[in-house]
Amino acid sequence: MASNLTSHKPLLFAFLISFLFVGAFSLTLLLNEDLRRYTIAQIEEITDEKGEKVKRVKIEKPEPNEEQVREISRNQERKKREELKKKAREMRETIYEIEEVVEAQKKNLKKKDNPWENMADSADEIAELSEQLQNKLADEAAPEAVEPTQPKSESLQEIAENYAEFIEELAKSTVTGSDAQKAVTQAEEVVTKADQLEDSLRDAELMAQGEDKEKVADLLQESSDLTKRARENLRQISAFAKSPQALQTKVEEPEKTADPSVPEMDLEKLKLDDKLGTAMVEDFDIEQEGNADSPDLNGELADGEISPLGNELPSDATLDALSTAELYEQVQEMSGMVDEAFAEGQAAEMANRKSLPLEQAREQVFKPESSQGPDLQNALSQNQPSNREEFQEFNEALDSAVNAAQQMARTAENRKSALTGESPGQQNQGPSGEALQAALQQRSQVQAKMSLLASNQGKGAGNVQDMRALMAENYALQGSGQQSGEGFRQGQALSMTYDTEMAPENPLPSSARLDTKKVLSQAVPGRRLDIRSKRQGWIFLDTWYVIGPWQRPQKKSFDTEFPPETLVDLDAEYKGKVNRYTKQEMDLKWRFVQTENIRINPPDEISDAVYYGYTEVFCEAATEVTVAVASDDMAKLWINDLVVFEDSGLSSWRMDEGFRTILLKPGYNTVLIRLENGPAVCYFSVLMCPTEALRN
Amino acid sequence: MPRNIYDEDNDASLSMSPLIDCVFLLLIFFLVTTMLKKDLHEVDHLNLPISRSSLEVPPDDTVLAIAIDADAVVYLEGEETSIGALIEELKIIEQNDPERRIRLDTDESTPFYRLVEVLDALSFRNLRNVGVRTYHEKYD
Incomplete structure (x- = not known):
């Protein structure tokens, strides 16, 4: 007799029953869609973009509770805040550097407000032109016909050089009435000599033949340009010599003094009634405002650095204390400062280049406005989301704030490089203060020389x-x-x-x-x-x-x-x-x-x-x-x-x-x-x- | 009478090892056959041109996706951007990783001038590892 354990019958029954159950269940599932819907997965009907109804498996995600959502959003916010802070710091550095350059440019401009400096520049130009002409005439390749003009050209060059040196002297020292008169006489002499040279070149042109004629014509053209400049210069200097501002006492160079504001005050008194000086006086006002804002001239303040142009830049501690929304606002604000400083720098550069008063340059210069990113104040201030949707909105706002800040920081860097000519991202510590000023001045001189050569x-x-x-x-x-x-x-x-x-x-x-x-x-x-x-x-x-x-x-x-x-x-x-x-x-x-x-x-x-x-x-x-x-x-x-x-x-x-x-x-x-x-x-x-x- | 082997074995139980084997086999099967779709930084409304000669390239995380839609709007990594910003970005990529793979997604009706402009910007920045994405029935 088979015991319970050796009999196969119960096992067979069990198999049969389970097979029947599974078979019946599968068949029902196959035939009945509703059952499928409620057992294996929930299928939902949605309308897609094209307006067609599509059935899709609905996936249930567990809804996190409020605590969890808050926790996640806090973490996310902390991460993004760090990034924002980093960008804010970068921008702060950039603004500081831009404004240093702008400040140096403006100082150069003020120097130029000594009108004798302008005169000296133009005298230098004439001396240079006459030297170029003399070199061309003395060149072996020069046509024979111009040989007789050489002595005249030599004496012109000599006189022009003396004149340039004399004016340079005047620009540096005290000018008396007789000095001014002497300068005018010298300018007249230059014009006379230039006239004479032009006349003799004209004679040479008549005598020259063939190819030479063309070359002489070119030389003559140059000579007459030179004469024109000399005349222009004479007109300027004689008008200027009569004006009261020509007579000046020796002005101390600002960088030689310990306190920069003192000589500027002297200058201001000296030139208050002078038309040319108006723009400059306004500059001083700006400077004084800046100084009033910053008790510490080095700008090393504990809570908030003052940039050279008087903008208040946030310190690290301030940045730490700001909420995310405020931080983003701060970055936007700094982006505005970059634009302003850049426009100011361009105006100063233009004023320098075209010898315009700063005010006029400010009006003429193009002021680019960089994008300040989307307005996210509301979205960012709702940093206590209570459900998934709110968190997603907040997270998106954080992301776009970081992206916008990155963009703004990059634009600021580009503005800086446009202003200084340095390549973006260059990390070398640029010269500061006087060295920067000197470099900028030297640069503008080189650029002036280049534009002379560039002109066709x-x-x-x-x-x-x-x-x-x-x-x-x-x-x-x-x-x-x-x-x-x-x-x-x-x-x-x-x-x-x-x-x-x-x-x-x-x-x-x-x-x-x-x-x-x-x-x-x-x-x-x-x-x-x-x-x-x-x-x-x-x-x-x-x-x-x-x-x-x-x-x-x-x-x-x-x-x-x-x-x-x-x-x-x-x-x-x-x-x-x-x-x-x-x-x-x-x-x-x-x-x-x-x-x-x-x-x-x-x-x-x-x-x-x-x-x-x-x-x-x-x-x-x-x-x-x-x-x-x-x-x-x-x-x-x-x-x-x-x-x-x-x-x-x-x-x-x-x-x-x-x-x-x-x-x-x-x-x-x-x-x-x-x-x-x-x-x-x-x-x-x-x-x-x-x-x-x-x-x- | 044969000796009943079950008589003495009163505590019979199922062996777990084959069960675990099976479970692992299943797990490995699913691991191997499952394809996870990577984030390709796609732009949704692009209607890629159809090509039969295209090759399937294994997806790559480092690939930079540039897309141009039918209205000549440029997208970088799925985000709308401008030509100036794209050129700026390419400058940075050239400095950091000149060999980086670049994928160009264009619509069937993208204006050709814009495609040339982007290709020229890439070539001028010496970014030569550029591929064009097309639609192939077999792969997509």
């Missing part, structure tokens, strides 16, 4: 100007001697105190010609220059961002400065020229232009308009290049914010209008061109070529 006026077609040394000097001033090019990979730093390859026995030719047909057929498009490349020869810049048209200034070319000259922002939108038909200002945006053609034609070209083109050029190492800019009609070219070429006058497009030999930084170099169109068509072209190729 009075220089014949195909003239070659060498700007390498000046550019090297400028880069060195910007980067304190040791920096790598902007945006360049680390580890490839290059000392910018550039040891030039300009061998004296192998000078650049004074002029060159281009075979237009040959270049048109052979030039290759590109923006990356490589010395080792097998393809040598002319490269034309083929890719540009172009914006325009603006109304062309009527009086003087390049006179009105439009926003791109202050700051290139490819996302910006501006109001341009008034449309002839709709009578409304056109909306301008940067547009991408890439062409196979050397001559670039701005989209929507109209007559009597101004366009800008922006691009970048890359080179691996510091490269000497010769640039040929051609335009119909006028063009001005900046490379790395330095004026390199300027051609005014309604000229037609000619490939070899003028050559400039320049120095490119390793890495990315910015190229900005301003194109002015008179009547009819408008083109421009920028060609580049390693200098060696020009010689061959």
Whole structure:
């Protein structure tokens, strides 16, 4: 007899019963949708974006309770607050640095308010021009016909130099009435000599024949430019000598004194009744306000640093105490400060460059407004969410606050680099105070020299100007001697105190010609220059961002400065020229232009308009290049914010209008061109070529 | 009469080891066959062009997604951005990781000029590891 354990029957029954159960259940599930819905998963019916009804498995998530939500949101907030704080600190540093530069620029401006300094500058310019002319006349390549003019040119140079030195002396010391009179007499002498030289060159032109005639004509043009300048200078100085402000007592240099406010007060008293001084007096007011705000002049305050321009910057302790919403507001506020300081810096720079009163420059300068991010005050202040939805909203607000802060910090950094010429993210401790001021002053001098060389006026077609040394000097001033090019990979730093390859026995030719047909057929498009490349020869810049048209200034070319000259922002939108038909200002945006053609034609070209083109050029190492800019009609070219070429006058497009030999930084170099169109068509072209190729 | 082997074994029990084996096998099966979809930073409203020649590339966390939609709006990692900001970002990428993979998602009707503009910006910044994403029935 089988025991209970050996019998297989119960097992079989059990199998059968469970099989039946499972089978019946599966069958019911298969046949009955409702049961499926309620047993395995909940299926919900939703309407998707296209308006169709879709069935979807509903996934139940456990709803966290209020405590948990709060806990999560607190953690999240703490994390994001740290990031916001970091950005706020970065921005604070940037603002401080920007304002230091602005302050230095303004101080330079005040120095210039000593009118004798301006006179000295213009006298220097005349001396320099006469020296250039003398060198050209003494050159062996100069035509024979100009030989008799040499003694006159020599004496002009000598007198101009003496005059410049004398004025320089006056600018530094006490000026009496007789001194002023003496200066006028000397200026008159310069004009007489310049006149004489011009006359004799005119005679020489009559005598010269053939090719020489053209060369003499060029020299004559230069000489008459010089005469014009000398006359202008004479007019200024004689008017100035009669005015009371010409007579000044010796002014102590501000940096030599312990307390900067004292000599400025003296100056103020001295010049209160002087028209030129009005802008300056207002400056002092600003300064005094700033000082009143900051009892500690070094700005090292425990709770809140005072920036050089008198803005109160939050200290670390203040930042710690702020709530997230307030922190975000603080970042937004600082972004506004960056804009203000940047505009002020640009105004000071413009006032310096164009010798304008600061007030006027402030009115003229373009004030860019950076985006201050979305308004998140409400969303951020609700930092006590009680359910999932509220938490999600709060979290999104935190995320966008951090993103916006990052964007603002980056914009601030870019503004700083636009102002100082340093590359963004460069961490070297820049010079401060007096050193910075001196560097800025030196930079503006170099830039003034460069714009003299850049101008194509009075220089014949195909003239070659060498700007390498000046550019090297400028880069060195910007980067304190040791920096790598902007945006360049680390580890490839290059000392910018550039040891030039300009061998004296192998000078650049004074002029060159281009075979237009040959270049048109052979030039290759590109923006990356490589010395080792097998393809040598002319490269034309083929890719540009172009914006325009603006109304062309009527009086003087390049006179009105439009926003791109202050700051290139490819996302910006501006109001341009008034449309002839709709009578409304056109909306301008940067547009991408890439062409196979050397001559670039701005989209929507109209007559009597101004366009800008922006691009970048890359080179691996510091490269000497010769640039040929051609335009119909006028063009001005900046490379790395330095004026390199300027051609005014309604000229037609000619490939070899003028050559400039320049120095490119390793890495990315910015190229900005301003194109002015008179009547009819408008083109421009920028060609580049390693200098060696020009010689061959 | 055969000896009943169960007679002496009064406390019979199920062995757990095969059960655990089975459970592990199942677990491994699901682990291997489950595909988790990565966050591709996609832009929802893009209608990718269809291509039969496209290849499947394994997803990569470091890939940078740039998308351009039919209205020529540019997206970076799924977030709307502007050309100026994109160029800024590319500058930073070039400095930190010039070999980074870049995926370009475009709509069927993206304006071609915008595609050229973005490609040119990438090429000028020496970012050459660029792929274009298309739709392939087999993979998507």
